[in-house]
Every structure is written in structure tokens, then in C-alpha cells.
Amino acid sequence: MTTNQPAPRPVTVIGLGQMGTALAAAFLDAGHPTTVFNRSPEKARPLVARGAVHAATVAEAVTASELVVVCVLDYPAVRTLLDPVAAELRGRTLVNLTSGSPEQARAEAAWAAGHGIGYLDGGVMTTPPGIGDSAHMILYAGGPELLAAHRPALAVLGDPVDLGADAGLASLYDAGLLGLMWSVFGGWLHATAVTGADGVPAKEFTGVAVRWLRTVAWFMTAYAEQVDAGEYPGDDATIDVQVAAIGHLLHAGEERGIDDRLPRLHLELMREAVAAGHGGDSYARIIEGFRKGAFRK
Ligand SMILES: NC(=O)c1ccc[n+]([C@@H]2O[C@H](COP(=O)([O-])OP(=O)(O)OC[C@H]3O[C@@H](n4cnc5c(N)ncnc54)[C@H](OP(=O)(O)O)[C@@H]3O)[C@@H](O)[C@H]2O)c1
Secondary structure: OOOOOOOOOOEEEEOOOHHHHHHHHHHHHOOOOEEEEOOOHHHHHHHHHOOOEEOOOHHHHHHOOOEEEEOOOOHHHHHHHHHHHHHHHOOOEEEEOOOOOHHHHHHHHHHHHHOOOEEEEEEEOOOHHHOOOOOOEEEEEOOHHHHHHHHHHHOOOOEEEEOOOOOOHHHHHHHHHHHHHHHHHHHHHHHHHHHHOOOOOHHHHHHHHHHHHHHHHHHHHHHHHHHHHOOOOOOOOOHHHHHHHHHHHHHHHHHOOOOOHHHHHHHHHHHHHHHOOOOOOOHHHHHHHHOOOHHHO
């Protein structure tokens, strides 16, 4: 049987920790000829058993494919591995899925440009078991044309989201999104402790909580427009109303012996806004409390 699909192109994966191994496995599953390299070579064994080619050196790894994906602990490790093979990388596309800061990503992009290497910086927005599932995003920044050229291969890992030409943006979004995740985890676990104290199983509460997150996402979408406009009309729910509402959470937690540091932080931010004369505004006004403590000036 013949198809019009082009044959999957060769790819190289450097770094076979938990994430790199999942990336290489996804490429193999999609039929890409996959070359792998890891500092500790024994980690390549399970992938070789699935059809990967094990490169003995980094140079061998990068020259095996036009598309080279690196995913190691941090940016200094990327530089240690790739600096000696900059000449071999020239003319190829390097996709760096290692986590780091926007500043490190921009420095890496400048290093790559200086050596004639195409560079895409990425942020993997899932854990290794989520790799290969298009429900999860992988953020890319620094080369929309490179992403367009390699989209078919990169889509194998997760849904590619293009953040544009600034190579720092994948790391910046990644940091912000992890902050959002920790805040959601914190709020959910605190609430699960409060409801759990009355015998509600976490699974039961979580079903309702996940549905509530969809409504919260709807609020956020409306509030984003307010943040961009710098205007926070309290025409849905005011901060004053939410100061009263958080009192119920604090009371319920106190009665059940639950740690109150998290809701107290929210209350502190709300009270600062109220003290600055913004009690009648929407919750989105709180962003000014984060901007160098603007309410305290
Ligand atoms: N795991 C996740 O859920 C997840 C999610 C999103 C993003 N990430 C990011 O993906 C990257 C890798 O994470 P991971 O979970 O795969 O970590 P990991 O399992 O600890 O693997 C770390 C990898 O980095 C390599 N490495 C560390 N220092 C090195 C050095 N100096 N020179 C060469 N290689 C070095 C290790 O090689 P050896 O095997 O030789 O030690 C290994 O391949 C990190 O930046 C992480 O933040 C991970």
C-alpha cells in the first residue's frame, strides 16, 4: 500500500533522562529514524532495543540528523555538550527543550546564531508520560520559520505552540505557567484539606473542583482584557465582596485546624487593594499588588 505521507525524517535526541527518553521514544513510535546520545551511555539501551541508533559521541549524534533535540538538566549542561560541536551543528536546527530562564534562552539563541545554527527554544508543558499526546502543549520560541519547517516532526512530541521570534518567551511562559500550576495545586490541596476534614473524599471534591476551574478560566479570559486596558470595573464581583467571601474560607479552615497561610496571603493582597481605594474594583486590580507592591507606595 502506498501513501502520500512523506517518510519521517531522521532526528537526534541528546540527553536521555526521564524527559529525553520520552522524547526519543515518541519519535521512534512515529517512525522517525532516531539517533540518541547521553553522557551516561547505559541509558540508551532501552531505546536501542526499540530501534534507536546509539551515537558514541556528541559529534556523531549531531551529524546524524538535520533536526537535533537537546533536553538535559540545565543550560550550562547544554553548553558543555554542544560548544565543542558547534561547527558540526552549523546549518542544522537545534531544538533546546531544557528548562531555563529567558536570559539563558536568549544567550543560547545568540550563541547558535553566531555559529550559523538554526535555534528553537522550547518549554515542555507536561511530564514524560504526557509526551506524544497532542492534548499537551510544547511551547516554541525564537524561530517561527524553523518551527513551521519542522512542525510535522515536532508535533509527534505534543501540540507545538509558536510564541514568535523572541527566543526568551518559551522560558518566560514556562516559568509563569509553572507559577500558575503551583498556585492552583496550593488552592486545590488547601480546599481538599478543608473539605476532607468533613469526610469528603479528595476524588469527589476534585470532580467538582475541575469543573469550577473551567469557570475560573472564563473569569480569567475576561479579566485579561481589563489588565491590558488598565481598567478594572467591578461590574461582576468587587474586591470588597471577595474580602467577605474569603472570611468564610478562613473560618471553615480554622474550625477544622487547617493551615491558613495561603488564604491569608490572598486576604493580605485584597486588603492592600481596599486600603488603596480599590475595594469597588474587580479582582484583576490585584495585579498592581504584584507589580513591585504598587499598593504599598
Ligand atoms: N521531567 C519532567 O516532568 C520535565 C517537564 C518539563 C521540563 N523538564 C525539563 O527537562 C530537562 C530534563 O529533565 P529530566 O526530567 O529528563 O531530568 P533527569 O531525568 O534528571 O535527566 C537529566 C539529564 O541531563 C543530563 N545531564 C545533567 N548534567 C549534565 C552535564 N553536566 N553534562 C551532560 N549531561 C548532563 C543527564 O545525563 P546523565 O544521565 O549522564 O546524568 C540526563 O540525561 C530539565 O531541564 C527539566 O526541567 C522536565
